[in-house]
Amino acid sequence: MYPTKYHKPASLEDAVAGLRSAEDGALLAGGQTLLPTMKQHLAAPTDLIDIRGIDGMSGIRVEGDVLVIGAATTHAEVAGSSDVQAAIPALAQLASGIGDAAVRHMGTIGGSVANNDPVADYPSAVLALGATIVTDRREIAAEDYFQGMFMTALEEAEIIRELRFPKPRRAAYAKFPNPASRYALVGVFVADTAAGACVAVTGASESGVFRHEGLEAALSGDFSADAVDGVEISSEGFMSDIHADADYRANLVRVMARRAVAALG
Amino acid sequence: MTEGIGARVKRTEDRRFITGKGKYTDDIRMENQAYAAFVRSPHAHAKVTGIDRSAAEAMEGVVAVLDGHQLTGDGIGNIICGWAITSKDGSAMNMGAWSALATDRVRYVGDAVAVVIADTAAQARLAAEAVEVEYEELPAVTNAEKALAEGAPQLHDNAPGNLIYDWEIGEEAATDEALAGAAHVTELPIVNNRVSPNAMEPRSAVAIYDEADEHYTLYTTSQNPHVARLVLSAFYNVAPEHKLRVVAPDVGGGFGSKIYIYPEEITCLWASMKTGRSVKWTSTRSEAFMTDAHGRDHVSKARIGFDTEGKIVGLKVDTIANFGAYMSLFSSAVPTYLYATLLSGQYDIQNIHCNVRAVYTNTVPVDAYRGAGRPEACYLVERLMETAAREMGADPAELRRKNFITEFPHQTPVIMNYDSGDFHGNLDKAMAAADVAGFDERRKEAAARGKLRGLGYSCYIEACGIAPSAAVGSLGAGVGLWESAEVRVNPVGTIEVLTGSHSHGQGHETTFAQVVADRFGVPLNSVSIVHGDTDKVQFGMGTYGSRSGAVGLSAISRAMDKVEAKVKKIAAHTLEAAEDDIVIEGGEVKVAGTDRKMAWHEVGLAAYTGHNLPPDMEPGLKEGAFYDPVNFTFPAGAYICEVEVDPDTGVTEIVQFTAADDFGTIINPMIVEGQVHGGVAQGIGQALLENVVYDDAGQLLTGSYMDYAMPRAWDTPFYTLEHNTTVCPNNPLGLKGCGEAGAIGAPPAVINAITDAIGDNDLQMPATPQKVWRMIQATQTPIAAE
Secondary structure, three states, rough: OOEEEEEEEOOHHHHHHHHHHHHOEEEOOOOOOOHHHHHHHOOOOEEEEEOOOOOOOOOEEEEOOOEEEOOEEEEHHOOOOOOOHHOOHHHHHEEEEOOOOHHHHOOOOOHHHHHHHOOOOHHHHHOOOOOEEEEOEEEEEHHHOOOOOOOOOOOOOEEEEEEEEEEOOOEEEEEEEEEOOEEEEEEEEEEOOOOOOEEEEOOOOOOOOOEEEHHHHHHHOOOOOHHHHHOOOOOOOOOOEEEHHHHHHHHHHHHHHHHHHHHHO | OOOOOOOOOOOOOHHHHHHHHHHHHHOOOOOOOEEEEEEEEEOOOOEEEEEOEEEHHOOOOOEEEEEEEHHHOOOOOOOOOOOOEOOOOOOOOOOOOOOOOOOOOOOOOOOEEEEEEEEEEHHHHHHHOOOOOEEEEEOOOHHHHHOOOOOOOOOOOOOHHHHHEEEEEEOOOOOHHHHOOOEEEEEEEEEEOOOOOOOOOEEEEEEEOOOOOOEEEEEEEEOHHHHHHHHHHHHOOOOHHHHHHEOOOEEOOOOOOOOOOOOHHHHHHHHHHHHHEEEEEEEOEEEEHHOOOOOOOEEEEEEEEEEEOOOOOEEEEEEEEEOOOOOOOHHHHHOOOOOOOOOOOOOOOOEEEEEEEEEEEOOOEEEEOOOOOHHHHHHHHHHHHHHHHHHHOOOHHHHHHHHOOOOOOOEEEOOOOOOOOHHHHHHHHHHHHHHHHHHHHHHHHHHHHEEEEEEEEEEEEOEEEEOOOHHHHHEEEEOOOOEEEEEEEEOOOEEEEEEOOOOOOHHHHHHHHHHHHHHOOOOOOHEEEEEEEOOOOOOOOOOOOOOOOHHHHHHHHHHHHHHHHHHHHHHHHHOOOOHHHEEEOOOOOEEEEOEEEEEEEHHHHHHOOOOOOOOOOOOEEEEEEEEEOOOOOOOOOEEEEEEOOOOOOOOOEEOOOOOOOOOOOOOOHHHHHHHHHHHHHHHHHHHHHOOOOOOOOOOOOOOOOOOOOOOOHHHHEEEEEEEEOOOOOOOOOEOOOOOHHHHHHHHHHHHHHHHHHHHHHOOOOOOOOOHHHHHHHHHHHOOOOO
């Protein structure tokens, strides 16, 4: 990789200041996207600001009906947490299927959500569960947060501190992995919530994670696998690549939605 | 025998591998070591109109920036293909010039144009990015059929139409006539997809020039260090052979890709002389995808005809083989003598004709990859047999049985003379183990779960230990394909075996020692196997084509014959007995039927002290042999794959895989099973997942594991393995070879099972979920819930 300066601030304020003063700074949490990109010379930040040493950035706790996960919490910690397994088992299951064991022990939920890779798993859970993204300066609702492929509502030098997930009545995640990368070729997160059925789809759209209104409407009336069958899944705006074209992805959205709902019995 | 032939001995080399103590090329660190980084073409096809080295040369740590003009100016020769193929019109093949560093033109993405030598690898890489190469882009072609078309971009001036050769084998008129008279003809387009070898250890080289002695040493990831030295010396003019030592230390897998001598190794040797520094280069995984020779990439049209009884009357094949941008070392032999000669399969076919056109494209060179030609032949024949059976309403196993060769030796119309085999026996064993009789029930049960279950066969035959040297020479080979060995018994009775075979995952250190222990009755741990160093081993042709057992061990066996003869002479002299009465048993050398004996080590000591040897006998106990086989060996087997396809997603799950192989004598069943597991996994990878994709402009779309799908453990089932042994009559140990069988036999079994499941024969590899789903959609196969 290109030469870079490494910083390990002790506070969020210092991290923000570090980002602001750097010529081209980048936040480092688990580094599972950033570091391979740097090794390939596709990214060349002048400064790396490692936020893992900041107090309170990682950890999992339950506050009433809300599950709170620190931004620097690893996928393995989420997958293995009894609090997550009790509150939102689908989230633990999702985390257990990210990457491989090495990735899960380094990669973090905040890093994934900040990067907003259109084929990442977490954004679908954040969106379907109506989570709140808490940053160093404000709270952002999930529906306002995701703004297209690799685009988020985060401002310059804004750092995610934690994610707050309201507990759904029930939820499930079904993923069809890319045969090569094991990222989501399509992932569908369904949540049965007080506000009705929420269905978020990752991996499919050129605009990144999105909520599927047709599926939500069908499931809000009848939260059953059969309800999925009658929904039209348009492939418009879906990605096409050597692994899957838009039509096949649209089929997978339906099949994964059905399987997610069916998994809830 | 707990350690000899037939024993399931754990691999002795694994201790160092699994504890991280192996010594690979990249582990070698020299004093004064510098690092190479290559400047590579980002274009699939372009003229090189200028190279500006000044910015790179000024960078920190940079020792030198060198280009192709300097390289050729120093007399470094072009990279050659070592097997001359003659076209059917009698003309020689059209080999285009391939310089280790391109001078005026680049022909694939990754083609090296310059090299930076620097104090550290990071400095070399940074400086390589700063070398400014001026290109004038040319139109590119990546698909072999398109490359043959009129108006296609032309790669080499001496290969008009991008045609390397237009070769044929067999009788065309007789085959046409047989097909014209056939009661049924099955015709299939067959694509054998291009795959990337993906050895776990990437290629690496450490080149050391000793100015005082004008001597070079190359540590490199090679399957055949002596061949590397020969070619580097005789053709690339790096140094004469006695001034060049090539060492291939521990090598982490090859699958064929480490047979060849690549531009990087040549350049490192030359750069070491230019700079006076030891030069190391280790491929990144991205470079490996871009530059390691790919495998397969055939497009064929095939027709097979049957009479009213279901007997095959003729087979006609037209194949186009994509060679990439240059002819790699053995590329020309793969789609000819290693492919078309196996088109008879396990069947008695009187009329076969195959035409092969080899074609340049703007892609990385293609060469032998695990199986090399034989998988392409087996896939074609076995897809045809299964499809023909379905078309004729015949049972696929019965149709095969009706055509099996049952008498040996059997001369096919395409050169090969099969020496032995029991094809019915292989299939019997496979069918019993796979419980073919219970398949219909399993299919119904799967249908009740909404899954499409299918069963496919593959009865493969292959040819290993390519030989004899005189025959391959007459077919165009530039080298002999024998093997050499030296067996040294030390004064204390321990034994060193120097072999020209090279182990890069095969477990030779164990199996070869087992054969020696078996022969002399000595403990396994008193035998060591020495390989991979041209300064230690007399000579060798290396390891590929499953030749180490059939050829390499035969050479060791012949050397052991000589050792045994001398041991008996010494013992007869010492024990005052007749030579014919001496037997070697359990580590002792005895006079048969008496209690007179010498311990094994006492014979060794007697040989080296020389105090009491027969008159005229030289001291010492060391013998060598060069073994040239009389024929190929012919491993064969029957594979049965059972799959379940999810009609909603097109995902194929291999639920059962049965392999019944005939490898001849088996030395270590555990290692053989491991070879079958690995080979079948690679075959499953090719059938379901792996595929190299270039876009039309020649950019490699599958340049990393993000897009190139390797099989993972969960993509493969627990295998059921059977053995049916017919001993090879032509070599001392009766060995046939087992290294490539799985990769050869598995792909058609997998695809035949999927096409059975979905009821559509028109499927090309890899059978990706999307492709299979789309075929199910097209044929509207109902989800047969019962």
